[in-house]
Amino acid sequence: MILPERSWGLGRALLCCLLALIAGCTAHPVTREHTTALRPAEIEATALGRWTRQASREEGGDSGFALLAEGEDALAVRARLVDEAERRLDIQAYSIDEGQTTRALLRRIFDAAERGVQVRLLLDDLSAVGQNARLAALDSHPQIQVRVFNPVTFGRGHLASWVLAAALDVQRTHRRMHNKLWITDNAAAITGGRNLGDPYFNAGDPRNFADLDLLAVGPVVDALSLSFDLYWNHGLAQPIGRYQRVEAGAWQHLRDELGAGPAERDASRSMPARRRHDGVAAKEALPDVLHWGKGEALWDPPGKIRVPGRPPFGMTLAGALHERVMPLDSRLLIISAYFVPLARGTQLLVELAESGIQIDVITNALSASDMPWVHGDYAARRPELLASGVRLFEMRAEHEDTDDSAGLSGSPMSSLHIKALGFDDDQVFVGSFNVDPRSLWWNTETGVLAESESLAAEFHALAEIGMAPALSYEVGLDGSGNIVWETQIDGERVRLEHEPGSRWQHFSAWLSRVLGLAPWL
Missing domain, CATH: 3.30.870.10 (Endonuclease Chain A)
Known part of the structure; x- marks a missing residue:
């Protein structure tokens, strides 16, 4: 039997209400601020921004690139970019998993936020399933904003209920934001295949993913920053606080749970790495690894x-x-x-x-x-x-x-x-x-x-x-x-x-x- 459109609309509304009751999740009014990348003068006011702009000028306006094939390198560079951030850290990811590498990076992100760095974390909504409280706690820090892209309003607590709710609008919800970006001070960026999770950094057990990132500096980072802004300010990117309420100081409890010991604070030591690196993101090391050329x-x-x-x-x-x-x-x-x-x-x-x-x-x-x-x-x-x-x-x-x-x-x-x-x-x-x-x-x-x-x-x-x-x-x-x-x-x-x-x-x-x-x- 085919239901009339109006009857289906009523049925869908009733099902949404039922899912809301089951999941205990409703949308809450939360201010959604329009923000953009740093202006050129603000970028050059940072140490990383000054160096990358000057290095690009010396190379005739080209961009610099480095391949990150080793998981250990990819983790160490991300950690170094967080440590060197002065004004802004933008992260866009399809998924974020629980694990030792994620915990170590989150701890560093909290440290950056505590010294005044503005953090914007944009995740595909599917990655928030079962993690709403954790992400909302992260978002409760005054310097950190977390948004989910293409969200499902109801059934967010468990994968089964999320899928059921997503089925009500499957033409939209089967499409996901698969982008990956990691941008520091709008001066240095990483893009590639890696999500956030142990298997992407050779720390998984028993299986790991062989993956590849590209580290970039120079003019191409301006364009990558623009792409992040377009997604961040799009109507499909919604604050996690609209779907999960937490107390104002929830971020402090999350930070304490992440641990503060030396092993936790050093991402390169928080995993069974075959090699240890100090990272190649610092301006002292970059000249030895960068390939210069045109980038788009x-x-x-x-x-x-x-x-x-x-x-x-x-x-x-x-x-x-x-x-x-x-x-x-x-x-x-x-x-x-x-x-x-x-x-x-x-x-x-x-x-x-x-x-x-x-x-x-x-x-x-x-x-x-x-x-x-x-x-x-x-x-x-x-x-x-x-x-x-x-x-x-x-x-x-x-x-x-x-x-x-x-x-x-x-x-x-x-x-x-x-x-x-x-x-x-x-x-x-x-x-x-x-x-x-x-x-x-x-x-x-x-x-x-x-x-x-x-x-x-x-x-x-x-x-x-x-x-x-x-x-x-x-x-x-x-x-x-x-x-x-x-x-x-x-x-x-x-x-x-x-x-x-x-x-x-x-x-x-x-x-x-x-x-x-x-x-x-």
């Missing part, structure tokens, strides 16, 4: 989430990136945790490969993927891609010991989480964008396109390590056209004729393909 920040508009159906390709980050890098001259390198090219993407890659462009793809093996249902459509397209000359590498879940994994291995149990692209020999894109329909159409994403031959050379060298048989399977076709996987086991090169993975992983991939779920993944 790209992002989806926050209003993409409200566009009915699939947004026009031209309004997406992917459309902007395609416009800037095509046509290619020689090569394309794709490193994507979730690689779902669909029919149109497959056709494009085949055409490029057949025109003489070298195309290499690194993604997760079925056995390594944390979302095996994403694997189904890609698996069906492997024969066509391979026949055209595209090279496919799938990172293994368990790999051989290697002295130089450059952060790609993550740990003996790892899953690829990198989202990065290399174009020819001089351009690199690092951000939150997976080569899949969800990043293209449904989520919002951000990243930086950098033009630098030395940065591109480092990126391709990193990829070569990831392609090594000790870490990945090289997928190929045998003489009969069947898929095979070549790799290294116990130091010996072997060829596998059956795809590694559990029965559940194989079933999930098969079911996803049969149900045609790929456009939504």
Whole structure:
């Protein structure tokens, strides 16, 4: 039976009330202040701002870039950027998990706020499920503001009730803010694939994510700061205080819970790191690691989430990136945790490969993927891609010991989480964008396109390590056209004729393909 529109509206209202009673959560009136990035004079009034502006001028107005492949480095740089913040700290993240690295960074953020730094923390609403009280306590500090993007008003206490409430407006709520940014004094920024949680910094047990960030200074940070402001001030970004009430001093209790001992205060010591670093964010260390070149920040508009159906390709980050890098001259390198090219993407890659462009793809093996249902459509397209000359590498879940994994291995149990692209020999894109329909159409994403031959050379060298048989399977076709996987086991090169993975992983991939779920993944 189809209910009349008015009857459905009444039913939805009643269900919302029921969810509110179940969750004990209602919206409260909270002032929502419009704030923006620091002005140029305010940026140059900070030590980091003065140095980055002067360094950029000396490099002809270019931006500086550094790849952060090791989880230990990525954590240490974030910690150093918090410690060096004088005026402003802006953080945008898809998820924030409980863990020792998160606790250590939050403690540093409290220390920064106590010395007068203004902190703006913008999270996708899904990450707030079950953490509303904690985030509201953080927000209760006079110098810290926490907002959630694309929020669900009711059922916020538990994932099941959140999903039920989200189902009332699924056309909006299935779309999420996937952006990741970390900006200090609007002078130095990090973007890439890492969320906030132990597995992203090689501190997970037993599994870690092999990931990649890009540290940037110079003019490109102005654009990244603008993108943050657009999201922060958008109507979909709402103060956490509207959904969770806490006492005024709740932040003091949270700070005490985080601990104040030396081990807790030193992020680089709060995890079982293989190496320890003082960080490379300080101006004394930056000149030794930065690659200078042109840079452009790209992002989806926050209003993409409200566009009915699939947004026009031209309004997406992917459309902007395609416009800037095509046509290619020689090569394309794709490193994507979730690689779902669909029919149109497959056709494009085949055409490029057949025109003489070298195309290499690194993604997760079925056995390594944390979302095996994403694997189904890609698996069906492997024969066509391979026949055209595209090279496919799938990172293994368990790999051989290697002295130089450059952060790609993550740990003996790892899953690829990198989202990065290399174009020819001089351009690199690092951000939150997976080569899949969800990043293209449904989520919002951000990243930086950098033009630098030395940065591109480092990126391709990193990829070569990831392609090594000790870490990945090289997928190929045998003489009969069947898929095979070549790799290294116990130091010996072997060829596998059956795809590694559990029965559940194989079933999930098969079911996803049969149900045609790929456009939504």
